[in-house]
Amino acid sequence: MSILRHASMVIGAIAISEAAVAQPSISSGWFNSNLSTNRCADTTSAALSALGFTNIQRTAVGVGGHYGDYAASVTCATAKGVIAVNVAGPDVDTSRDHVQSITQKIQNTR
Numbered sequence: 001m002s003i004l005r006h007a008s009m010v011i012g013a014i015a016i017s018e019a020a021v022a023q024p025s026i027s028s029g030w031f032n033s034n035l036s037t038n039r040c041a042d043t044t045s046a047a048l049s050a051l052g053f054t055n056i057q058r059t060a061v062g063v064g065g066h067y068g069d070y071a072a073s074v075t076c077a078t079a080k081g082v083i084a085v086n087v088a089g090p091d092v093d094t095s096r097d098h099v100q101s102i103t104q105k106i107q108n109t110r
Contacts, residue, residue, distance in 0.1 A: 025095045026086060027087050027088075027098070027099045028099065029085045029100070030082050030085065031083055031103060031107065033081060033082065034078075035078060035083070043106055043109055044063040044076070044083075044106055045058065047106045048065040048074075051067070054066055061075055061076055061077070062074050062075040067098065069090050070088065070090075071087070071088050071089065072098060073086045074102065087099050
């Protein structure tokens, strides 16, 4: 195998590896709740703020915010009696930890 061909294969493998590492992870969770949509949004906003999330924004059905490279979205599906928590970011374990922290904070401040 020529050095040029071997070098191009190594460079290609590195590029593919870097692309794989850069893939975001999404972690999700949900729990039952009897909160109204407004109370859910208020509680979620306070929970995200207390956990250090920034750029917290309310929508018609939930709340979102950022924590560094991580984005959280909490949907208050109160007509179904459910609150869904989703976090996207570069590391699956950290995304999962954020989902658990957000869920616990909301449940503990209801």
